[in-house]
Amino acid sequence: MRAKPRARLMLGNEACAEGAIAAGVRFFAGYPITPATETAEVMARRLPEVGGVYIQMEDELGSLSAVVGASAGGVKAMTATSSPGFSLMQEFISSAIIGEYPLVVANVMRLGPGIGNIVASQMDVMQARWGAHGGLPMIAFCPSSVRETFELTIRAVNWSERLRTPVLLMTDGVVGHMREKVVIPEPGEIELWNRPLPAVPPEEYQCFDPGPDNVPAIPPFGGKYRVHYNAAIHDFRGVTTMADPKWCEYGVRRLAAKIEAHIDELTETHSVLMDDAEIAVFAYGPVARAAEASVRQAREMGIKAGLMRTVTLWPFPEKQVREMAKQVEVIVVPEMNLGQMVLEVERCAAGQAQIESVTRVDSMLITPKQVLDRITAVAPRRQIPWPS
Amino acid sequence: MAKLKPLTELRKEHFHFSRFPTTYCPGCGIGNVLQAVTRAIDETGRPPESFTFAVGIGCYGNIGNYLDFDELRLSHGRVPAMATGLKLARPDLNVIAMMGDGDATAIGGNHLIHAARRNIDITAIILNNHTYGMTGGQYSPATRLGDYATTAPYGMLEPAFDICKLAEGAGATFVARTTTFRMVQTIDIVRRAIEHPGFALVEIDSQCPVIYGRMNRWGDAVSMLKKQNALTVTLEKAKTMTPEELKGKIVVGIFKQAVEPEFTGEYYKVINRVRRPQDAS
Numbered sequence: 001m002r003a004k005p006r007a008r009l010m011l012g013n014e015a016c017a018e019g020a021i022a023a024g025v026r027f028f029a030g031y032p033i034t035p036a037t038e039t040a041e042v043m044a045r046r047l048p049e050v051g052g053v054y055i056q057m058e059d060e061l062g063s064l065s066a067v068v069g070a071s072a073g074g075v076k077a078m079t080a081t082s083s084p085g086f087s088l089m090q091e092f093i094s095s096a097i098i099g100e101y102p103l104v105v106a107n108v109m110r111l112g113p114g115i116g117n118i119v120a121s122q123m124d125v126m127q128a129r130w131g132a133h134g135g136l137p138m139i140a141f142c143p144s145s146v147r148e149t150f151e152l153t154i155r156a157v158n159w160s161e162r163l164r165t166p167v168l169l170m171t172d173g174v175v176g177h178m179r180e181k182v183v184i185p186e187p188g189e190i191e192l193w194n195r196p197l198p199a200v201p202p203e204e205y206q207c208f209d210p211g212p213d214n215v216p217a218i219p220p221f222g223g224k225y226r227v228h229y230n231a232a233i234h235d236f237r238g239v240t241t242m243a244d245p246k247w248c249e250y251g252v253r254r255l256a257a258k259i260e261a262h263i264d265e266l267t268e269t270h271s272v273l274m275d276d277a278e279i280a281v282f283a284y285g286p287v288a289r290a291a292e293a294s295v296r297q298a299r300e301m302g303i304k305a306g307l308m309r310t311v312t313l314w315p316f317p318e319k320q321v322r323e324m325a326k327q328v329e330v331i332v333v334p335e336m337n338l339g340q341m342v343l344e345v346e347r348c349a350a351g352q353a354q355i356e357s358v359t360r361v362d363s364m365l366i367t368p369k370q371v372l373d374r375i376t377a378v379a380p381r382r383q384i385p386w387p388s
Numbered sequence: 389m390a391k392l393k394p395l396t397e398l399r400k401e402h403f404h405f406s407r408f409p410t411t412y413c414p415g416c417g418i419g420n421v422l423q424a425v426t427r428a429i430d431e432t433g434r435p436p437e438s439f440t441f442a443v444g445i446g447c448y449g450n451i452g453n454y455l456d457f458d459e460l461r462l463s464h465g466r467v468p469a470m471a472t473g474l475k476l477a478r479p480d481l482n483v484i485a486m487m488g489d490g491d492a493t494a495i496g497g498n499h500l501i502h503a504a505r506r507n508i509d510i511t512a513i514i515l516n517n518h519t520y521g522m523t524g525g526q527y528s529p530a531t532r533l534g535d536y537a538t539t540a541p542y543g544m545l546e547p548a549f550d551i552c553k554l555a556e557g558a559g560a561t562f563v564a565r566t567t568t569f570r571m572v573q574t575i576d577i578v579r580r581a582i583e584h585p586g587f588a589l590v591e592i593d594s595q596c597p598v599i600y601g602r603m604n605r606w607g608d609a610v611s612m613l614k615k616q617n618a619l620t621v622t623l624e625k626a627k628t629m630t631p632e633e634l635k636g637k638i639v640v641g642i643f644k645q646a647v648e649p650e651f652t653g654e655y656y657k658v659i660n661r662v663r664r665p666q667d668a669s
């Protein structure tokens with residue numbers, strides 16, 4: 001048996017596929033769309049090699065439906081798409097929230113509206129939070145590199161299993177089509193989480209009994225336990241109780257609570273040069289890499305700039321941003337959209353810092369210069385040394 | 389066919405009788421269909437836990453509240469796609485896809501024809517009451533030309549789908565139609581459909597006395613069933629009739645039954661060929 005090279009140069013979308021396989025995903029249903037298609041292509045080749053199944057469905061509605069079917073069958077499952085397909089999937093993202101299906105949707109964002117363009121954007125980050133009807137809390141991770149795409153795909157699968165909820169991987173055409181080195185860990189080196197299984201005998205079992213973690217233990221079909229998945233408001237047995245306001249209230253609040261209970265574990269931010277910073281840049285995805293370069297250039301100019309990069313888009317890292325707003329005078333928020341996460345930053349800063357939105361919607365990555373220009377424009381005059 | 393079990397026994401084995409009465413209107417055909425399907429499952433002799441129902445949204449959508457089977461009930465129209473994912477991930481399960489006429493042929497039409505084309509081993513049961521019962525009697529793609537619906541107050545202008553022809557054309561390898569009046573035949577056909585190794589579709593013409601029946605003056609459940617039966621023509625008889633004579637008739641029987649490569653089986657052959665032992669997990 002030929003040993004596989006440990007470190008490989010990989011496309012972001014390929015890292016998503018390999019990360020999913022490493023996380024135990026054994027079912028993928030998809031529909032081709034640029035710039036996400038490579039994930040499906042890799043899955044079509046790789047999944048049968050590990051005993052898994054790939055299927056190309058008739059559209060994105062079908063893709064996510066098939067993923068739900070496989071997940072209900074007890075198999076870790078995912079799909080990948082890009083913005084127009086992500087819009088089509090909102091119906092079933094919502095259904096998967098209430099049906100409590102563990103699954104992952106990777107959205108390699110491109111420019112909208114409509115068919116827009118096929119390159120890159122960060123235009124769906126609010127849709128990730130609010131796109132699915134019901135407006136329940138979502139979990140969404142956003143990688144800045146190919147290596148991080150690999151890691152966050154595993155994390156997305158893990159959280160989806162642990163909390164029995166859909167998890168979004170919000171990547172984009174830049175990271176999806178970037179080639180970087182990824183070191184693939186040995187199977188035993190990766191921590192894998194699995195969905196909870198019932199602790200009671202079949203006679204006492206109720207499939208939507210939420211347990212202490214607010215996460216029901218639902219076994220795969222075909223065993224001794226009777227499972228009634230139901231996307232209508234239901235009681236613990238899975239019986240529809242949609243006419244009962246009490247079950248509506250309880251059902252909606254429980255689904256929110258099971259995610260809100262883990263906000264601290266879910267939100268991950270990375271700070272660069274923030275200790276004494278007076279101006280902060282808040283960024284995510286590939287834009288954070290440009291932002292880091294601009295922060296370092298600003299430091300060379302004598303400006304006390306720092307970066308907060310968030311890996312978790314949703315739940316939003318409220319605490320971290322609130323603390324940052326107390327420390328700095330200005331927060332610059334560069335994004336490849338018309339200004340979306342800046343609204344969250346503004347909300348959390350609550351007037352404690354001046355917020356500056358930097359936007360770009362020509363499908364190109366924001367450059368360090370673009371961010372630096374804004375930093376220097378807003379930096380207090382005294383901080384800018386006279387050009388030598 | 390084996391002797392019919394008493395209903396009380398069927399109830400005990402396959403239903404949550406404590407949750408009765410059902411939400412269905414008196415005389416609705418959903419009860420007939422449920423009885424036929426559970427009897428057919430019994431007759432296959434396969435263990436009940438090996439069956440999973442994928443169910444859409446419509447009046448029949450609440451069957452999971454009463455049925456003691458595993459169930460996947462999620463949304464309107466996506467049943468064939470959910471069932472496809474489930475069957476591929478779990479080839480050991482018998483997957484029954486329960487749909488309404490609107491569910492299967494309007495919002496889910498695309499998923500239906502592709503599941504049929506793939507010839508994946510799913511048993512699709514379409515309860516055709518020729519209307520959107522659940523939302524109060526709007527027209528569906530199976531509403532008969534000229535009939536009334538809340539959204540066709542001047543009569544239906546669009547021709548109806550012939551669901552069986554649609555399935556056959558799309559590649560289903562078992563296609564049959566039966567009616568709620570013909571219970572014995574329905575049990576037999578559903579059993580054959582379950583045992584068929586490929587995509588099997590059974591359209592069951594059913595009565596909706598409370599909405600469709602009233603709006604179109606078909607009377608109560610009994611007179612609806614009588615009228616349904618009067619319009620029913622067997623496939624053998626239909627072969628002797630002209631297209632003109634067949635207009636408005638309900639042709640019942642097995643239209644197609646052919647064994648062709650089944651998708652799940654073909655896919656797992658590929659897995660067995662390319663699977664790498666070092667990656668096995």
Ligand SMILES: Cc1ncc(C[n+]2csc(CCOP(=O)(O)OP(=O)(O)O)c2C)c(N)n1
Binds near residue numbers: 449463487491
């Ligand atoms: C996406 C979506 N669109 C519309 C509806 C509303 N809806 C619920 S059931 C139904 C029609 C059901 O008709 P059919 O499938 O024939 O079942 P029946 O009620 O007649 O048994 C509709 C339109 C829905 N639930 N979801």
Ligand code: SF4
Binds near residue numbers: 413517521522595599
């Ligand atoms: S509306 Fe029609 S189909 Fe629905 S339960 Fe009543 S009779 Fe049955």
Ligand SMILES: [Mg+2]
Binds near residue numbers: 446489516
């Ligand atoms: Mg109907």
